[in-house]
Amino acid sequence: MSAKLGNWLDERIGWRQAWQAIFLRKIPKVNWLYTLGSASLFVMVNQIVTGILLTIYYVPTPDHAFDSVQFISTQIPAGWLIRGLHHWGASAMVILVVLHMVRVIIYGSYKFPREVTWFTGVILLLVTIGFGFTGYLLPWDQKAYWATTVGTSIAGAPPLIGDTILRIVRGGEELSAITLARFYGVHVWVLPITLLFLVVVHMYLVIRIGISAVPRREEKS
Amino acid sequence: MSEGTEISRRKFLSIATWSIGGFISLAMAIPAIVYIVGPALKRSKAQNWIRLGPSSRVELNTPTLFKATVQQQSGWIVNEEELSFYVLTENGRDYIAMSNICTHLGCRVRWIDEQGQFFCPCHNAIFDKEGQVVAGPPPRPLDRYEVKLEDGLLYVLGG
Numbered sequence: 327m328s329a330k331l332g333n334w335l336d337e338r339i340g341w342r343q344a345w346q347a348i349f350l351r352k353i354p355k356v357n358w359l360y361t362l363g364s365a366s367l368f369v370m371v372n373q374i375v376t377g378i379l380l381t382i383y384y385v386p387t388p389d390h391a392f393d394s395v396q397f398i399s400t401q402i403p404a405g406w407l408i409r410g411l412h413h414w415g416a417s418a419m420v421i422l423v424v425l426h427m428v429r430v431i432i433y434g435s436y437k438f439p440r441e442v443t444w445f446t447g448v449i450l451l452l453v454t455i456g457f458g459f460t461g462y463l464l465p466w467d468q469k470a471y472w473a474t475t476v477g478t479s480i481a482g483a484p485p486l487i488g489d490t491i492l493r494i495v496r497g498g499e500e501l502s503a504i505t506l507a508r509f510y511g512v513h514v515w516v517l518p519i520t521l522l523f524l525v526v527v528h529m530y531l532v533i534r535i536g537i538s539a540v541p542r543r544e545e546k547s
Numbered sequence: 548m549s550e551g552t553e554i555s556r557r558k559f560l561s562i563a564t565w566s567i568g569g570f571i572s573l574a575m576a577i578p579a580i581v582y583i584v585g586p587a588l589k590r591s592k593a594q595n596w597i598r599l600g601p602s603s604r605v606e607l608n609t610p611t612l613f614k615a616t617v618q619q620q621s622g623w624i625v626n627e628e629e630l631s632f633y634v635l636t637e638n639g640r641d642y643i644a645m646s647n648i649c650t651h652l653g654c655r656v657r658w659i660d661e662q663g664q665f666f667c668p669c670h671n672a673i674f675d676k677e678g679q680v681v682a683g684p685p686p687r688p689l690d691r692y693e694v695k696l697e698d699g700l701l702y703v704l705g706g
């Protein structure tokens with residue numbers, strides 16, 4: 327039955343070819359360090375699912391943000407779990423992405439012909455850090471408020487333009503309702519769209535070019 | 548490695564991948580559903596005795612309006628809401644408390660002293676002093692509350 331349905335679909339949309347290319351492609355003999363990219367992808371899916379669920383109850387205004395987060399954690403069934411997964415997933419994401427990058431550096435996988443994969447990866451690292459930075463403010467507790475006060479003031483460091491950048495990041499002189507709302511907007515719209523686009527490009531290139539083999543000492547010629 | 552064992556290894560890994568993936572998906576999906584429908588399953592909170600005021604305010608045979616402020620939970624927000632009750636006594640000992648909400652579509656009814664009737668302005672409904680429907684579309688009499696009298700103060704059970 328399912329084979330029949332599979333054939334019916336394959337005749338029309340050709341999914342078997344895509345399946346073959348994505349999951350049944352040939353890879354060199356590699357080790358467990360090559361799973362770090364997939365691990366990052368897995369945590370990304372976790373962040374998307376739990377993040378969407380959190381938006382169902384979270385409200386990004388100073389008078390409701392903290393209370394709505396507490397409401398999720400204490401009143402909503404499994405709310406502690408959803409928030410916990412998002413919270414710890416965020417840390418796991420940064421760690422995994424950095425480890426993935428270190429593996430790519432050590433094995434020299436960024437070299438020809440994989441430079442573009444590397445470039446998208448570098449931007450993806452920045453996007454991940456951007457997620458962490460904007461998400462940190464959203465619970466709107468003391469830690470969030472002061473961490474973001476300190477974090478954003480770094481933007482004010484450059485000479486001449488620093489103050490303008492700082493004001494744009496905060497949406498004014500001080501942290502305010504405007505800051506919270508724009509951090510939320512960046513966290514749930516700008517960064518996810520950027521991330522998904524880059525991940526698609528990144529994975530297309532990984533599949534198209536194929537993954538690099540573990541480098542080995544050259545045999546004497 | 549023989550051809551046979553290679554196929555079974557592939558098969559094994561395929562089954563393992565699908566089952567672990569399925570398990571993780573379920574572990575995510577079940578809490579997600581619980582999380583989404585959770586608030587909908589919560590029954591409205593327990594009823595409390597609401598203090599109206601001194602029973603001496605109630606005139607014999609005339610429904611008297613009492614207002615009380617109650618706290619309403621709206622998600623993580625607590626609102627103060629003013630509720631109104633009409634209290635009637637015919638002998639100074641037994642009291643009935645009625646809601647001022649019309650049983651037709653929820654407008655607020657008003658006691659008209661000259662006519663000795665409750666009037667709802669929305670669809671011209673009329674109730675008598677005990678809340679029975681006299682005229683108009685309401686399907687049932689005004690809702691009543693349990694009343695208690697303590698130290699000369701009236702309380703109704705509601706929420």
